[in-house]
Amino acid sequence: MNEKTHLLVLDDEKNYLLVLEALLTDAGYTVTALNDPETGLAFLEESEVDVIVTDMKMPKITGREVLEQVKKNWPHIPVLIMTAFGSIESAVEVMKYGAFDYITKPFSNDELLLSVHNAAELSRMHRQYRVLRENLEERYGMHQIIGKSRAIRETLSMVDRAAPSRSTVLISGESGTGKELVARAIHFSSPRNKGPFVSVNCMALNPGVLESELFGHEKGSFTGAVAMRRGRFEQAGGGTLFLDEIGELTPELQVKLLRVLQERRFERVGGTEEVEVDIRIVAATNKNLQEEVEKGNFREDLFYRLNVVHIALPPLRERREDIPLLVAHFVDKLARENGVTPKTFTPEALDYMTGYEWPGNIRQLQNVVERCLVLVSGDTIRVDDLPPELRDEESQLKSAVDLLPVQLDLADTLERIEAALIRRALVRADFVQVKAAELLAISKSLLQYKLKKYNITGH
Numbered sequence: 001m002n003e004k005t006h007l008l009v010l011d012d013e014k015n016y017l018l019v020l021e022a023l024l025t026d027a028g029y030t031v032t033a034l035n036d037p038e039t040g041l042a043f044l045e046e047s048e049v050d051v052i053v054t055d056m057k058m059p060k061i062t063g064r065e066v067l068e069q070v071k072k073n074w075p076h077i078p079v080l081i082m083t084a085f086g087s088i089e090s091a092v093e094v095m096k097y098g099a100f101d102y103i104t105k106p107f108s109n110d111e112l113l114l115s116v117h118n119a120a121e122l123s124r125m126h127r128q129y130r131v132l133r134e135n136l137e138e139r140y141g142m143h144q145i146i147g148k149s150r151a152i153r154e155t156l157s158m159v160d161r162a163a164p165s166r167s168t169v170l171i172s173g174e175s176g177t178g179k180e181l182v183a184r185a186i187h188f189s190s191p192r193n194k195g196p197f198v199s200v201n202c203m204a205l206n207p208g209v210l211e212s213e214l215f216g217h218e219k220g221s222f223t224g225a226v227a228m229r230r231g232r233f234e235q236a237g238g239g240t241l242f243l244d245e246i247g248e249l250t251p252e253l254q255v256k257l258l259r260v261l262q263e264r265r266f267e268r269v270g271g272t273e274e275v276e277v278d279i280r281i282v283a284a285t286n287k288n289l290q291e292e293v294e295k296g297n298f299r300e301d302l303f304y305r306l307n308v309v310h311i312a313l314p315p316l317r318e319r320r321e322d323i324p325l326l327v328a329h330f331v332d333k334l335a336r337e338n339g340v341t342p343k344t345f346t347p348e349a350l351d352y353m354t355g356y357e358w359p360g361n362i363r364q365l366q367n368v369v370e371r372c373l374v375l376v377s378g379d380t381i382r383v384d385d386l387p388p389e390l391r392d393e394e395s396q397l398k399s400a401v402d403l404l405p406v407q408l409d410l411a412d413t414l415e416r417i418e419a420a421l422i423r424r425a426l427v428r429a430d431f432v433q434v435k436a437a438e439l440l441a442i443s444k445s446l447l448q449y450k451l452k453k454y455n456i457t458g459h
Contacts, residue, residue: 005120006047009033010040010054010066011082016105020053020112027113029120037061041069049077050123051100051116056083056090064094071098076126078119082107145181146329147322151314155182162309163189168261170246170306171284173313176361179284180244182311186282187240195239198232202253203245211253212269221270233266236279246306247287247298254299261305281306316358316365317420320427323354326362330369340373345381352383355424356390419454422447426456 007029011017014035021033032047034040037058043049052070056063067079078100083090094102100122101115145156162169163186171179180199187197205213212222216231232241249257260266265276283306292298316323327345335342345353358364368387376385383391422440429435437447450456 004030005050005123006030006032007116007120008040008043008049008052010037010052010058010063011035012037012055012058016055023109023112024053024116027116029116037063037066041066044070044074044077049074050127051119052077052079053116054079054081056081056094064097067094067097067099076123078122080115080119145178145185146326147319148325149314149319149322151319152322155311155313156185158309158311159185159189162186162311164191165309166280167308168280168306169282169309169311170289171282171311171313172289173284173286174315174361175286176363177313177315178362179286179313180242182313183240183242183282183284187242187280190240190280192239192280196236197240197242198236199242199244200232201244203248207250207253210249211256214253215256215266215268216275217269218271221268225270228268231268233260233277233279234275237277238279240280240282243281243283245285246283247285247289247292251299254302258299258302258305261302316361320354320424323365324350326365327353327369330366331373334366334370334373338370338374341379343373343376343379343381345372346383349381349383349386351428352386352390354427415454418450419456422450422454422456 007024009017009020009024009031011020012035017033017035021031024031032043032049034043037054038061040054041061052066054063054066063081063083067081070077070079079098080101080103081094081099082103082105084105100119103112103115145152159182169183169186171182173179184197187193200213202210212229212231214231214233216229216234217225219225219228256266260277261281264278265274267274289298289303289307293300293303327350331342353365353368360367368390371387372381372385422436425436425439429439433447434444437444440447
């Protein structure tokens, strides 16, 4: 028994209520005993309760109606139903509505105490889970980074090492790989996590609007500037400013950003007074900024200012073992958001999803999962339910080929494709080499030769 376990007992018969209160208090529980179920429901609005013990037949509100209200508003609280009018039919009915247990009056003390004990244990487990989940949300903010692959473990390691510092971080990766999620993880894992996280997409606004958006403007600085406005740099004071698609900045804005990084000060558009800011900048790009520097499109000095800590996110096709985990995560998340019942992907459907190239990366995967949850009837998603581009092998091959540049070294490209197919076979075979060789229709010895040739870890 745990003295911190709080029981709410509801029974319109005062004598029974007194007996129950005494029995459960003596057993070490904190007990609130009420003879009015309406008062009991109001009590739940204001107080933390671990277990509810309620009579079935009460005036105004029945025990089953109490159960329905609790399941709707406090689904984590176990409910025990008591009644002197017990029957198999009524027992089945309340259990169907989610009762933890069903006890017929008169009952033995041991029977009641055992049921209450089991309910209290379940409540304790729910409480521990909620605390754990809150701790994870506190650490990673409003998102989760899902995966067990070596690539994602290395990414999380970089986040853990970079987060405590004030260093500027540059995140690179293809569109849809989760660059903003990583930026948020850095912020919420840092000492700045109590400050704001402000995000700006540098490609979404034209240069004139973007300048005002970033630096703010003074009243009268341009037509329509009817009042002074603070920009994103000031809004992010004490926190983190995330600049997405940083490679799209014009040369003029690159110069202004460089000054902010160097001096932590700037002037609003149309202003002369300098504004000092205490911010950390995290930038992201789907371009190769080193190549942009060589082409003359991006300032070299700004690149080195941004590239203090570099985190390169792998595309989804290079972390295929994470796809089943991501699918499960999105099923749970999107089912709740759309108010639908979670569905299960068959192993065959997951195989097709694991083998697909995912040009749109995690964002595309999330969209596919949401589409299946919303459109597929029943509780199982099969291969035939997947979008055509995932289940059609010719389409899969074409989509992969279309991603290749027109000019390429054919021999080198074929070797890279062969290596990719071997990695995919290993993932599908749970890294059992004999099974992987069977999938590729080659001998195990030839597979082992290829693993050595391409320096692929076979486990």
